[in-house]
Amino acid sequence: MERFIVHIDMDAFFAAVEIRDRPELAGKPVIVGAPPTSRRGVVSTCNYEARRYGVRSAQPIQVARRLCPHAVFLPVDMPRYRQVSRQVREVLERFTPLVEPISIDEAFLDMTPVATHYPDPQAMGQALKEAIREATGLTASVGIAPNKSLAKIACGTGKPDGLVVWTWEEAVRALAPMPVSELWGVGPKTAAQLERLGFRTVGDVQAASEDQLVRLLGDRGRLLARLAWGHDDRPVCPEAAPEKSLSHEVTFEESLVGLEAAEAALAEISEEVGRRLRRRGLWARRITLKLRFDPFVNQTRSLTAPQAFQSDLAIFQYGLELLHRKSLRGPIRLLGLALSELTETPQLSLFDRAEESLLDRLQDQLNTRAGRPIIRRARLLAAQQPDPQARERKTNDKGTRRAGPQSR
Amino acid sequence: MELLLDHERFSTAVALVERTVSSRDTIPALTGILLEAGEGGGSGVRLTASDLEMGVTTQIEADVRAPGRVLLPGRLLSSIVRRLPGGDVRLATDGSGVVHLTSGASRFQLRALDPSDFPTLPQVEGGPWQVDARLLREGLERTEFAASPEESRPVLSGVLVEVEGGHFRAVATDSSRLAFYQVPLVPPEEGAEVSAEPLHVLVPGRSLGEVRRLLAGLEEPVVLRVSEHHVSFQTSTFLFFSRLIEGVFPDYRRVFPKEQQVRLTVDRLALLEALERIALVSRKGPAVVRLQVDGELQLESHGAEAGQASESVPVEELEGAGRTAYQVRYLTEVLRVLSTPQVRFAFSEGDHPGTIEPVGEEGYTYVVMPVRLP
Numbered sequence: 001m002e003r004f005i006v007h008i009d010m011d012a013f014f015a016a017v018e019i020r021d022r023p024e025l026a027g028k029p030v031i032v033g034a035p036p037t038s039r040r041g042v043v044s045t046c047n048y049e050a051r052r053y054g055v056r057s058a059q060p061i062q063v064a065r066r067l068c069p070h071a072v073f074l075p076v077d078m079p080r081y082r083q084v085s086r087q088v089r090e091v092l093e094r095f096t097p098l099v100e101p102i103s104i105d106e107a108f109l110d111m112t113p114v115a116t117h118y119p120d121p122q123a124m125g126q127a128l129k130e131a132i133r134e135a136t137g138l139t140a141s142v143g144i145a146p147n148k149s150l151a152k153i154a155c156g157t158g159k160p161d162g163l164v165v166w167t168w169e170e171a172v173r174a175l176a177p178m179p180v181s182e183l184w185g186v187g188p189k190t191a192a193q194l195e196r197l198g199f200r201t202v203g204d205v206q207a208a209s210e211d212q213l214v215r216l217l218g219d220r221g222r223l224l225a226r227l228a229w230g231h232d233d234r235p236v237c238p239e240a241a242p243e244k245s246l247s248h249e250v251t252f253e254e255s256l257v258g259l260e261a262a263e264a265a266l267a268e269i270s271e272e273v274g275r276r277l278r279r280r281g282l283w284a285r286r287i288t289l290k291l292r293f294d295p296f297v298n299q300t301r302s303l304t305a306p307q308a309f310q311s312d313l314a315i316f317q318y319g320l321e322l323l324h325r326k327s328l329r330g331p332i333r334l335l336g337l338a339l340s341e342l343t344e345t346p347q348l349s350l351f352d353r354a355e356e357s358l359l360d361r362l363q364d365q366l367n368t369r370a371g372r373p374i375i376r377r378a379r380l381l382a383a384q385q386p387d388p389q390a391r392e393r394k395t396n397d398k399g400t401r402r403a404g405p406q407s408r
Numbered sequence: 409m410e411l412l413l414d415h416e417r418f419s420t421a422v423a424l425v426e427r428t429v430s431s432r433d434t435i436p437a438l439t440g441i442l443l444e445a446g447e448g449g450g451s452g453v454r455l456t457a458s459d460l461e462m463g464v465t466t467q468i469e470a471d472v473r474a475p476g477r478v479l480l481p482g483r484l485l486s487s488i489v490r491r492l493p494g495g496d497v498r499l500a501t502d503g504s505g506v507v508h509l510t511s512g513a514s515r516f517q518l519r520a521l522d523p524s525d526f527p528t529l530p531q532v533e534g535g536p537w538q539v540d541a542r543l544l545r546e547g548l549e550r551t552e553f554a555a556s557p558e559e560s561r562p563v564l565s566g567v568l569v570e571v572e573g574g575h576f577r578a579v580a581t582d583s584s585r586l587a588f589y590q591v592p593l594v595p596p597e598e599g600a601e602v603s604a605e606p607l608h609v610l611v612p613g614r615s616l617g618e619v620r621r622l623l624a625g626l627e628e629p630v631v632l633r634v635s636e637h638h639v640s641f642q643t644s645t646f647l648f649f650s651r652l653i654e655g656v657f658p659d660y661r662r663v664f665p666k667e668q669q670v671r672l673t674v675d676r677l678a679l680l681e682a683l684e685r686i687a688l689v690s691r692k693g694p695a696v697v698r699l700q701v702d703g704e705l706q707l708e709s710h711g712a713e714a715g716q717a718s719e720s721v722p723v724e725e726l727e728g729a730g731r732t733a734y735q736v737r738y739l740t741e742v743l744r745v746l747s748t749p750q751v752r753f754a755f756s757e758g759d760h761p762g763t764i765e766p767v768g769e770e771g772y773t774y775v776v777m778p779v780r781l782p
Contacts, residue, residue: 097715238715305562306583317718345696345779347735348759349583350663 007151013105110236176203215328249336270316283308284339289322292334411478429482430459439523547578555613556582572606615650667755670728
């Protein structure tokens with residue numbers, strides 16, 4: 001049976017929300033991201049006016065400033081975008097419960113079961129776009145095709161404010177002139193490899209036999225052939241599978257010596273993993289500490305907390321408990337924390353007051369807005385700045401700096 | 409030793425003690441059932457099993473031809489006796505550590521364990537107190553399920569058993585919910601020796617599960633005794649003892665909410681069945697039900713993959729409006745152990761406990777904390 005898969009992409013989402021709420025920005029190039037003075041920050045989103053100057057997402061903000069110095073630069077206001085995103089999601093769920101959010105501004109819908117409610121797919125797409133505009137005042141691009149990868153590509157060809165409907169035959173024709181990198185799962189590396197083999201466009205791949213592709217690329221060749229011919233039977237999964245665990249680990253360029261250095265690194269890792277936990281709206285009950293000692297001796301230690309926790313401080317304290325459980329076997333090469341038994345709906349306790357992570361959330365908000373950790377818990381900060389005497393010892397030590405954590 | 413036993417009595421007695429046979433064989437003697445036939449004959453035989461955590465002993469009539477003590481592998485003895493066709497069972501030792509069990513045409517030679525390795529049972533003599541078997545069983549049935557199955561916080565894996573001020577109380581909690589049962593004691597018979605001291609013991613839920621099973625169908629006073637580390641329950645058919653849990657049970661009196669914003673009366677089975685239905689969509693992780701009360705009781709459940717479900721349940725005597733959410737299991741478990749046609753359910757929004765009480769029965773309160781909604 002032919003499926004009606006819809007891909008919806010909110011146009012220049014963050015910028016569009018900003019412009020909607022500040023109409024005086026309309027028609028001006030708007031760049032949402034790090035402050036223009038930031039040396040290493042990047043562009044998060046920009047509107048189409050800014051794109052005309054060559055500004056792109058993920059571009060260093062300094063490059064964007066050079067390309068478009070008169071643009072309006074705005075900080076990222078995640079909570080507000082998330083709220084609008086929820087609104088959009090509610091609109092989509094009025095059409096079908098089969099909504100799979102991919103990111104804050106993109107989603108797949110499986111409209112197959114309700115397709116008969118519309119005279120044709122064009123009308124279906126129009127209805128979706130209008131409903132979104134009515135509820136949020138924002139425009140969305142819509143692609144409708146028999147499967148996910150085609151719907152996404154179709155959507156991309158119509159941006160902004162587009163509506164593209166493809167049958168399978170139309171899709172195969174439309175794909176032919178596109179670069180292979182348009183296909184799902186073909187990244188820059190694979191694309192370069194394919195180009196070396198003489199496949200520049202999807203049409204080049206379509207012209208090759210499956211046997212030939214398998215000979216050249218192995219199993220990936222078979223997948224590539226399927227995608228080039230517009231075959232993809234992945235289902236739309238409402239609400240992506242909940243995450244089972246969240247972890248962060250750091251490998252040190254210079255192994256950490258002593259408990260104090262380990263505690264400092266633990267504080268930093270606690271903040272990182274805590275921020276990610278809260279950003280996903282999750283609570284954890286289990287925590288695992290991973291240690292790698294020189295030379296390559298791994299150890300993990302875990303505990304289950306009596307109550308779900310979410311704050312940096314709780315994560316740090318449980319981490320400390322695990323760290324102190326046994327003495328260190330030598331210099332630490334790697335330190336990591338993993339949180340598991342995650343839930344969005346933590347069970348409250350009759351006897352212990354629930355953790356209030358109001359402070360943490362406030363801290364996250366301020367730090368996100370600033371683009372760097374401007375606010376930190378004193379307890380965690382203290383762990384990261386050992387007493388001055390200890391610091392002196394370290395700087396005197398052949399003048400080398402204390403081994404700093406480095407994210408992998 | 410030589411004994412003649414009636415199959416039915418023997419089979420019942422073996423089944424009674426078998427459940428406290430240790431399932432781990434780290435101490436081989438604990439995997440056995442001890443049979444003791446006293447000197448003098450005619451007085452019967454005593455069967456005992458214990459895994460140190462708990463144990464049970466029972467006495468049955470037997471024709472004792474020669475007294476003695478044997479320790480037989482518990483599971484094996486139980487399987488054999490269960491399958492014997494009936495009639496008389498003859499047990500005899502031959503002095504070589506082998507026990508001959510014969511019944512009708514069946515003959516077994518069983519290798520016995522050394523009875524001197526079997527632990528002496530604890531002396532439990534404090535008290536005594538008396539609680540009617542039916543009330544004791546009901547109290548355990550309605551509380552034990554609320555104890556924590558995890559051993560990580562031992563005090564939460566037990567049931568608090570109290571006899572105080574003319575009342576029998578059982579309380580259990582896993583820290584998320586608490587079940588409280590209290591009934592007035594039936595006055596003991598004339599001349600019965602009963603302690604006036606209050607009784608407070610914390611007994612492992614697993615042991616009480618066995619007590620509950622042993623009490624099935626009994627209508628008689630159960631005698632409770634305590635020692636420093638043990639509690640015992642004695643009836644006309646058995647003596648059961650259990651190790652006590654050490655530690656302080658949380659102060660349960662402070663969890664009962666004084667005021668609730670929303671109160672309603674609902675048919676117990678209708679609510680139970682609706683909850684079981686809507687929980688079907690959340691197969692992964694603990695199912696959560698959202699409840700909304702606004703002129704009616706609306707239940708809603710969201711599954712990560714399967715979809716969502718909602719249902720409205722008819723209510724009576726409705727006061728207030730609001731919304732809350734619970735783990736489905738925490739509601740269905742209590743609705744299953746209650747027996748009244750209706751229950752009273754009350755809650756307040758936010759981080760406050762809800763309460764469930766049977767309508768028409770005094771003395772039972774179930775307190776349950778909600779989950780926090782995103």
